[in-house]
Amino acid sequence: MDNLVYGQKKSRKINLKISPQADFREILQALEALALPDFVSNEQNIKYAVLELVNNSLRVHREKKVEREIVATFTVEPDRLKISVKDFGGGFNPNSLPYKLNEDHSRIDPRNSQFLAYQQKNNYLRFGMGLLLAKKTFPHFELVFFDAQGKPVPWESGRVSGTLINLSIGAYGHGQ
Secondary structure, eight states, X not given: OOSEEETTEEESEEEEXXXXXXXXXXXXXXXHHEEOOTTOSOHHHHHHHHHHHHHHHHHHHHHTTOOSOEEEEEEEETTEEEEEEEEOSOOOOGGXXXXXXXXXXXXXXXXXXXXXXXXXXXXXXXXXXXXXXXHHHOSEEEEEEEOTTSOEEOGGGSOOOEEEEEEEEEGGGOOO
C-alpha cells in the first residue's frame, strides 16, 4: 500500500486539524487510526515524534489562548512520506533550547547539564525533546517561522505568527 488510510478513506494526503481544546487521548486515537504506507519501517517512532510536536503546539496555543487549529499534514509521494506540523502560537526562540538546532543530532546528549538546566528552568513542564526526537526520526527536518501573511520570516524579525515543521522520510528510513 502506497497510500495513507484513515478510517475508510485512502488518500495520498490527509490533514489532521486539531483544536487547541482537543483532549490528548483524542489526538492519540487519531494518530493510531492513521495507517502509514507499507514502505514506512518505523511507524510507531514516526507517530510518537509527530505527537510530541503536536503536544508542543497544543501547549503554546493553550498558554497564549490561540483558538486557531493546529494542522498536521501527511503526504505520500513515491517512496517518501512527508509530514508537516503547523501552529499559530507565535514561534519560539531557538536559542532557548538546550542544544543548537543545526547541530548534528547524533552528538546531542539529552542527559547533559544543559538539558537538566532547561528542564529545571521550565519547572519540568518542558523537556526540550520534541524537536530533537523529530530530528532523530526524520532524515529531513526543516523549521520555518512565518508571519501573519504566512510568509517565512527569521525568528529575529519580531513578526513571527507561527511555526511550520516539515519532515520527510524515504522508504525504509532512507534519507532525502
